[in-house]
């Protein structure tokens with residue numbers, strides 16, 4: 001079967017199938033065409049289908065070429081007129097000829113269709129098409145983070161956005177269609193909202209990393225964490241594609257003292273090696289490669305918090321995989337417009353796949369049946385119970401991640417965020433983390449609203465009090481956003497954890513005295529000195545030592561090792577082999 005026949009089948013897939021186009025293409029094993037090519041062809045044809053339908057009908061292509069179906073006609077005309085590479089068929093192929101011989105007529109109809117839409121150029125028409133295809137992204141601005149590592153807001157206003165009118169309110173940017181408008185966000189520094197439909201990805205500022213297209217809410221975590229020189233190194237635990245990693249680097253730079261201060265590193269872990277490559281590209285383009293160490297394929301949960309490499313980590317940003325229920329436009333697909341089939345009876349024309357115009361299968365699918373997480377994984381959810389068990393599984397992973405982060409010896413700041421709207425993944429995780437042993441032992445508390453950076457203190461959408469057991473401080477400390485509420489942002493959640501510096505270093509790290517750098521104090525023979533007696537440990541029989549190890553239980557991570565650079569077993573995780581695993585693949 002040719003690329004076009006496979007694409008036509010996908011274009012017309014029954015609305016009841018209920019899976020995303022991506023899943024339908026990439027998970028199928030029986031396709032003969034390259035999946036990426038097939039996916040792009042179907043998606044683009046769908047986006048352009050209103051224009052293509054016009055062209056096919058006005059040129060009477062289906063009357064002239066009786067073997068062509070409406071779907072095939074859309075796909076072939078798309079490639080003939082819009083694909084840089086043209087038709088993906090030999091010229092001699094019957095399908096190729098069926099449209100190529102009408103190229104003149106089709107091109108004229110394309111020009112007419114463009115002019116009817118008042119688009120002076122094909123690029124202008126492309127922008128219109130993209131904007132229409134944005135589906136439920138309508139009602140949102142395009143959020144642009146100005147990358148302070150490479151440029152300034154002032155410079156961008158004078159260059160990339162020089163033809164944009166300064167709006168007096170966000171609403172103007174969202175609703176205006178006729179002109180280009182921009183607005184400087186009052187909450188997050190270096191953030192602009194600009195009108196949708198602008199092909200910003202073609203600008204020099206975008207391709208050179210001076211501007212980054214990032215939803216406002218997704219800028220909250222790095223801004224809330226607010227890492228400063230005194231916080232030392234920073235970890236981004238779940239980093240790809242790197243929006244927050246690069247934002248962290250920019251925030252660090254903005255706080256860098258003018259006088260000499262020790263270099264700070266952002267450690268960016270990413271479990272998925274493929275996504276780690278994207279991370280690497282993004283960090284390079286954004287100009288923060290030198291200060292970022294990427295752990296490609298590195299599971300953060302297998303990183304030993306007590307490894308010397310992370311001894312200076314004062315702040316961690318956790319943005320783990322989640323249900324993605326807050327993402328805007330995630331499930332929307334452009335509407336499919338099919339040309340009328342020649343000779344089709346009215347009844348036939350009304351069947352799925354033969355209609356003049358119908359919502360694309362994907363958009364019409366019952367969305368509550370699919371839970372698509374923010375890594376693109378899909379779980380079919382048939383009932384409330386299925387949804388609950390999926391959320392529980394996600395929440396359990398998210399909590400493990402937070403608890404792991406709270407163990408880093410010198411850490412005093414952690415942010416936890418999701419693009420989920422579900423309390424199970426948000427306030428409930430925060431509550432459990434605060435009630436955990438590690439949080440109590442180490443003095444971790446919620447970062448209260450009044451102690452937050454000014455922009456987020458002023459943001460008035462806060463956590464759900466009922467999900468925080470009515471604790472006002474915690475609920476107010478949590479920051480939320482909801483899609484579709486007029487603020488122009490995606491559904492998001494972020495909370496910060498803080499503790500006083502050094503509060504419990506001695507308590508937490510076992511029974512031995514440590515110096516101010518956290519290194520165990522030893523006597524002349526290398527024996528660690530006990531806090532309880534001020535005396536070095538005395539050597540005893542192996543049996544007696546084993547008894548001590550069992551007795552010391554989860555308090556004593558060093559009891560099995562006399563070398564602090566060697567990873568020991570942690571108190572309540574399974575880091576046994578992490579010493580060997582960590583940072584095996586540094587890019588620099």
Ligand SMILES: C[S@@+](CC[C@H](N)C(=O)[O-])C[C@H]1O[C@@H](n2cnc3c(N)ncnc32)[C@H](O)[C@@H]1O
Pocket residue numbers: 218237238239240241242243244245269270271272275298299300301319320321322374375
């Ligand atoms: C929500 S995305 C992160 C988005 C990213 N913070 C940004 O703003 O561009 C979650 C990422 O975490 C990665 N991930 C999930 N579990 C992980 C783990 N245990 N260790 C490291 N990375 C993990 C996923 O592969 C995914 O790329």
